[in-house]
Amino acid sequence: MGNSRSSQTHELIWREMPHQVRELHYAVVLNDLDTVRELMSQGVNINFPWYNSSPNISVKDGSTPLINAVSLNYMELVETLVYAGAYINKCDRNGCTPLYKAAFHGRPALIELLSRSGADVNLPDFLGKTPLYICVNNAIVHSCMLAVQKLLAEGAIVDKQDRKGHAPVHIASQWKNSAILKMLIKANSNPNIVDNKGRTPLFICVSSLSTKLYKEDLRNMLPCACILFSAGADMLNLTEWLLYKGAGISDDLMRYTSSADFQNWYEIQIRQPQSLKNMCRKTIQMKLSRMGPLVEMCPKLPIPTSLQAFVSRKMFYREENVT
Structure with missing residues (x-):
C-alpha cells in the first residue's frame, strides 16, 4: 500500500483513461466484486483516477476506485482494493482522501479499516478541513457520533484548524450540537480557540x-x-x-x-x-x-x-x- 497523495493524482488525471480502468470504475460503482477481481487479475491500475474526457468536468474527476467504494459504503470492495495495494492517502481533485470521504459520510467502520491500514487521519482537503472537521460539520445530517468517536480514538488532532481558522469545536458550536461539543471538550479541545476573526x-x-x-x-x-x-x-x-x-x-x-x-x-x-x-x-x-x-x-x-x-x-x- 502506498501513501502518495496529490502528486500522482495530478500526474494521471489528464491522461486518456484506458478502457480497462473505465471498466474498473464502472464495476466499483455497481459493487461488482467479481468484475473488480477479474480486472485486477489482468493487471489493471487500481489507482488510476476517473477522468471525464468530455469538455464537461465530472464531479468524480480525480476520484480513485477506492474513493468511490468508500463513498458508496461498499465495505468488502474497500477491503479488496486496500489489500490489493490501493494508495490509501491518494486524494481527489478537491484534496479529499478515502478516509476523508468515510468521515464525510459518518462511517465509523470504514474509518477504522482505513486508519488501521495506514491512512493519515489528519490529512486535510485543499481548504484545510480535516476528516474530523468534516465529520463534525456533517453530523447534523448523518448523526455520526460514532464516527467522531472513532476519529478521535484513531488519533485525530482535535483542534486542527482550516484556512479560516475554524476548528471542529467552532463547527459543533455553530450547529448547536451539544453532544459532539461535549465529546470534543472531553478530548481536550480548547474552549477559547479563536478563528482568523478572533471568534471563540x-x-x-x-x-x-x-x-x-x-x-x-x-x-x-x-x-x-x-x-x-x-x-x-x-x-x-x-x-x-x-x-x-x-x-x-x-x-x-x-x-x-x-x-x-x-x-x-x-x-x-x-x-x-x-x-x-x-x-x-x-x-x-x-x-x-x-x-x-x-x-x-x-x-x-x-x-x-x-x-x-x-x-x-x-x-x-x-x-x-x-x-
Whole structure:
C-alpha cells in the first residue's frame, strides 16, 4: 500500500483513461466484486483516477476506485482494493482522501479499516478541513457520533484548524450540537480557540441569536454555552448581549441548562454592571477593527502576550458601532 497523495493524482488525471480502468470504475460503482477481481487479475491500475474526457468536468474527476467504494459504503470492495495495494492517502481533485470521504459520510467502520491500514487521519482537503472537521460539520445530517468517536480514538488532532481558522469545536458550536461539543471538550479541545476573526466557540454559538426568535434560538444555544462555561471558556460579555437581544435568560429557559454553576454565575452577572476589564476590551477591539483584522492587530499591542490573547477574543457588539 502506498501513501502518495496529490502528486500522482495530478500526474494521471489528464491522461486518456484506458478502457480497462473505465471498466474498473464502472464495476466499483455497481459493487461488482467479481468484475473488480477479474480486472485486477489482468493487471489493471487500481489507482488510476476517473477522468471525464468530455469538455464537461465530472464531479468524480480525480476520484480513485477506492474513493468511490468508500463513498458508496461498499465495505468488502474497500477491503479488496486496500489489500490489493490501493494508495490509501491518494486524494481527489478537491484534496479529499478515502478516509476523508468515510468521515464525510459518518462511517465509523470504514474509518477504522482505513486508519488501521495506514491512512493519515489528519490529512486535510485543499481548504484545510480535516476528516474530523468534516465529520463534525456533517453530523447534523448523518448523526455520526460514532464516527467522531472513532476519529478521535484513531488519533485525530482535535483542534486542527482550516484556512479560516475554524476548528471542529467552532463547527459543533455553530450547529448547536451539544453532544459532539461535549465529546470534543472531553478530548481536550480548547474552549477559547479563536478563528482568523478572533471568534471563540462561544461567540460562534451565540452571535447569531435572533431578536424575533429569541426564545427558540436561546433554548438551542444554552446547552452548548453551559458546556463551554464548564470547560473554562471566556464568557465575554454574554449577559450584555442577551439583554441587548432579548430579556436575558428567563426561568423557563434556564431549565435547559444542566449546570448549577452556570446558573449561579448568571444570577451574579445579571445584577452587576459590565466589568471594567470587558469594557476596556470591547473599546480596544472597536478601535482596532478600524485598523485591520483583530487577530493581526492584537499581537502589535505593547502588552503581555496573555493580555494580547485576552483582547483578541472577539466580544459581542453591533458591527455598525465600529464603522
